[in-house]
Amino acid sequence: MPPERSLSEKIKIAPSLFCFFLLLCSFLAFSLDIATRDMIAFDVFYFPSVMLMTWYLGDRPGRLMAVLVALLWFLAQADVGFSLSTRTLLLDGVVHLLTFALVFWLTSRVRQSAMLLGLRSKELARSNLELEQFAFKAAHDLQSPLATLFSYSEFLAEKSGSAPEDGKLTLCADAISKSANRMSLMIKALLDYAKVAKEEKEVPSVDLSKVVREVIESLDAAITDKKAEVTIDPLPVLAINPGLAGILFQNLIGNALKYCENAPRIHLSAVRKDKEWTFSVRDNGIGIPEEARERIFIMFEKLPTKRQYPGSGIGLATCQKIVERYGGRIWVESKPGEGSAFFFTLPALRAENASLTSRNPA
Numbered sequence: 001m002p003p004e005r006s007l008s009e010k011i012k013i014a015p016s017l018f019c020f021f022l023l024l025c026s027f028l029a030f031s032l033d034i035a036t037r038d039m040i041a042f043d044v045f046y047f048p049s050v051m052l053m054t055w056y057l058g059d060r061p062g063r064l065m066a067v068l069v070a071l072l073w074f075l076a077q078a079d080v081g082f083s084l085s086t087r088t089l090l091l092d093g094v095v096h097l098l099t100f101a102l103v104f105w106l107t108s109r110v111r112q113s114a115m116l117l118g119l120r121s122k123e124l125a126r127s128n129l130e131l132e133q134f135a136f137k138a139a140h141d142l143q144s145p146l147a148t149l150f151s152y153s154e155f156l157a158e159k160s161g162s163a164p165e166d167g168k169l170t171l172c173a174d175a176i177s178k179s180a181n182r183m184s185l186m187i188k189a190l191l192d193y194a195k196v197a198k199e200e201k202e203v204p205s206v207d208l209s210k211v212v213r214e215v216i217e218s219l220d221a222a223i224t225d226k227k228a229e230v231t232i233d234p235l236p237v238l239a240i241n242p243g244l245a246g247i248l249f250q251n252l253i254g255n256a257l258k259y260c261e262n263a264p265r266i267h268l269s270a271v272r273k274d275k276e277w278t279f280s281v282r283d284n285g286i287g288i289p290e291e292a293r294e295r296i297f298i299m300f301e302k303l304p305t306k307r308q309y310p311g312s313g314i315g316l317a318t319c320q321k322i323v324e325r326y327g328g329r330i331w332v333e334s335k336p337g338e339g340s341a342f343f344f345t346l347p348a349l350r351a352e353n354a355s356l357t358s359r360n361p362a
């Protein structure tokens with residue numbers, strides 16, 4: 001099957017036709033100029049056609065066009081310039097030839113830089129995709145040895161249960177189980193991160209209140225364990241992949257629960273401003289120092305804290321990737337020791353579809 005023509009190739013036709021049209025116009029002005037024996041400033045027609053020719057058809061047609069228009073200008077001057085001295089005439093021609101050569105040179109330089117930039121960004125996008133696919137495959141394939149690790153650690157734990165006097169065995173079983181859990185957390189976070197890159201043909205409209213309710217259900221054990229209280233204002237219906245929306249809220253609410261020393265008080269809300277919604281997830285946790293508020297969105301970035309919290313350092317990087325995928329932004333405001341508020345924006349649905357769901361406190 002022949003490769004499909006790229007978009008830039010497809011749109012090449014229209015500007016080249018346009019530049020020929022400009023050239024025709026300038027010839028018309030040129031003829032009028034001769035017919036009326038009047039000075040008409042038609043050279044302005046040439047500049048766009050030289051630039052467009054160079055840009056869309058390449059260096060040679062651009063160069064040819066520059067010589068052609070300079071000649072045309074020269075002829076036009078000759079036609080009306082019987083009273084001018086030949087010296088002035090030639091000088092005028094040379095100045096125009098130089099001007100067009102400069103226009104041509106500048107246009108071709110800009111064109112080359114744009115092409116180079118286009119190539120580089122394509123290459124970057126390709127290598128990014130390759131990396132994401134690699135991360136997904138690696139994380140996926142690591143699940144099977146991890147399952148083996150889990151079953152052996154269970155086996156060891158059973159053995160240590162039947163021989164409690166063997167302290168070494170208990171320690172080993174415990175260490176393996178802890179490492180396997182940490183690895184499982186990392187793999188899950190990596191898989192979530194890789195999921196963000198996946199193409200989707202159609203983005204469905206999703207009731208975010210429903211998504212958050214499901215997330216809270218899945219965090220039920222941690223909520224009960226920490227005696228947390230989660231309150232939710234009405235959330236909108238938006239065009240976002242429900243799986244990704246779930247990962248986004250799961251990470252933010254999960255962090256709010258985790259990075260808190262007292263009973264967590266978490267509040268979710270959303271306000272609409274013009275074409276976007278700003279969401280917030282507030283907590284009364286340990287807070288984040290000012291100098292770290294941008295850094296925490298970097299992959300694998302974990303802040304040194306008094307107490308050790310489990311985590312992969314991938315959660316907020318994933319949140320940022322999800323939000324940016326839909327053209328939004330994410331940031332945090334915080335008072336260390338008092339709590340943090342994570343904000344993110346998402347584009348609103350068109351007016352006719354946007355709606356607020358009923359109030360759904362958790």
Ligand code: ADP
Nearest residue numbers: 255256259287296302303311312313314315316
């Ligand atoms: P992790 O898996 O370690 O939680 P994240 O990417 O989710 O990784 O978060 C990065 C770092 O940001 C965390 O290690 C923690 O120090 C800080 N952090 C994230 N959320 C909060 C929060 N709600 N309160 C305080 N610190 C937070």
